[in-house]
Amino acid sequence: MKPYLLQHFLENSAGKNPDKIAIQNGPDSITYSMLHRRATRLGETLRLLAQPPGERVGIFLDKSIEQVVALLGTLYADKIFVLLNAALHQKQVKHIVSDCGITTLITSNALMASVLAPILDDLRLRNLVCHEDFQNLAGIGADGDVRSENITDDVSNIIYTSGSTGVPKGVVITHRNLIDTAKNSTEHLKVSENERILCAIALNFDYGLNQLTSTLYKGCTLVLYKYLLPNAFLATIEEERITGLPALPPIWASVFNPKLARIDKDRYDFSSLRYIANTGAKLPTPLVRKVRETFPNAELYLMYGFTEAFRSTFLDPAEVDRRPESIGKALPNVQVEIINESNDICKPGEIGELIHRGAGIARGYWNSPDLTARVYRSNPLLPEGCQFVDTVVYSGDLAKKDEDGFIYYVGRKDHQIKSSGYRVSPTEVETLIIECSGVSEVVAFGLDNPELGQKIRAMVSLSEDTSVNEILNHCREQAPYYLVPKEIFIVSGFPRTASGKIDRQLTIAQSTNQYGL
Amino acid sequence: MSLTSDSVSKYLKDEVGLDIRAITPDTALFTSNLLDSFSLVDLILFVESETGAPIDPDDVRIENFDSVSRIIRFAESRQGSAPT
Secondary structure, three states, rough: OOOHHHHHHHHHHHHHHOEEEEEEEEOOOEHHHHHHHHHHHHHHHHHHHHHOOEEEEEEEEOOOHHHHHHHHHHHOOOOOEEOOOOOHHHHHHHHHHHHOOEEEEEEEHHHHHHHHHHHHHHHHOOEEEHHHHHHHHHHHHOOOOOOOOOOOOOOOEEEEOOOOOOOOOEEEHHHHHHHHHHHHHHHHHHOOOOEEEOOOOOOOOHHHHHHHHHHHOOOOEEEOOOOOOOHHHHHHHHHHOOOEEEOOOHHHHOOOOOOOOOOOOOOOOOOOOEEEEEEEOOHHHHHHHHHHHOOOOOOEEEEEEEHHEEEEEEHHHHOOOOOOOOOOOEEEEEEEEEEEEOOEOOOOOOOEEEEEEEEEOOOOOOOOOOHHHEEEOOOOOOOOOOHEEEEEEEEEEEEOOOOOEEEEEEOOOOEEEEOEEEEEOHHHHHHHOOOOEEEEEEEEEEEEOOOOEEEEEEEEEEOOOOOOOHHHHHHHOOOOOOOOOOEEEEEEOOOEEOOOOOOOOHHHHHHHHHHHH | OOOHHHHHHHHHHHHHHOOOOHHHOOOOOOOOOOOOHHHHHHHHHHHHHHHHHOOOOHHOHHHHHOOHHHHHHHHHHHHHHHOO
């Protein structure tokens, strides 16, 4: 039967290659056997500390070995892990802890001091554990076999991501999802136990977490990496003999910015690199060409997906030079269709909404049955009366197919912004800005941008005297960098619809006319 | 023209919108997630225009740009090594 829980991957790999390095983070590393030992001991401790099973355990840590131990330990306690990006500020941490009902939080002394200390009362936690105390705590639990009561359809984790409106929502993931998507990814990327994967993506992203699950499944090595600047990144690929490189478009935009890095021919030895996978947003064609020129021996996989269904499509590397604009075709064990308003499959060239069925479909949104019902629906392509037997996910993305069945991303159906690889809801940015004193009304939206995918612009009207800098200061204090607008313009008022609401479309059109794109 | 702690702080306040009251000369700017690499391109252009010399991409390393004091030290070291 095994593997049917994510931790079974770890047990299999620890059994086969106990002394192999599982995770490396700068100068630190941990073998499979030690990772198994530390995770099971923490699991036993969490089992005693926090009741009942199914409790959500928040993990507010930088990408690190401790973060990996914490999430696996949570699973060993039959609990659900919720990773909070270490870039989050107090406001976002409070939202996730409250929305998800987190009662146990694992963090570090540093994040405790810089972020959590002033809001601890509001968080109403039952248990707060700093990873520095893992060693002491682990003595509480037994050291040995851990018997899990969970089954494969139990919830393993919840991933917070933004939609088109409001605050971030938790996407509910099961062990089956994690197992299916690890098998799926490693199959089409042909990942072997010899891989050394550079994980520059945060683990609270689905694709970042997938690097860990794929690594545990194949028994290869994951090199954790915090991306800051291209020179160090390129040197790391060479020095660490990286073979697999998943990355987001903003990384490539900065790598190929001539102000930030010089990539002369023969300067680096990238011969170890076997594949590169792009995800997070469409990689602009000029960047596709540069990646191909710079890493001619690496296969480039252009992926498309969204957290609610993990990944949906990829472009066969053999097609990249011919169709760099395409997001390819459905992954193995996945079906993707583009349907029109009448729920019929679109003809080639006709634009419609992309829907996904098959492996990777999450359970829905935590605490949001209405939203879940809008996104996770009965399969409209089955005969009436039978549609309920199959669930498909409506992506909210507009796409079209060509005559050969290759799919092309066209845009969003709604106003969701994709910036720096993060999904951002305009409402979240607007709520942030409206809380700044002196601001009367605001409209936030995304504009296409080669570095960020989209940049956030906000048009703001004022009730009292304040400045763009005051508003920016407020945003930076209250929110992580990816929610902070790149541009803010003050306007005297907004165009209105007949009902008196702000006319968003006209506001955006006026803004781009006056201030450009 | 030379770069000073005040001029860098003024740039971070006026152009980037950072609350400089909360920033000491040694506050980490990039490793602390205060700024992203998108902001770095503009910061480089600013340092270049203030010092009148282009920055070699090989010098774009986190140890040269992660705080106001590091930026000043880096700018000074370049002036020291420039041909006279």
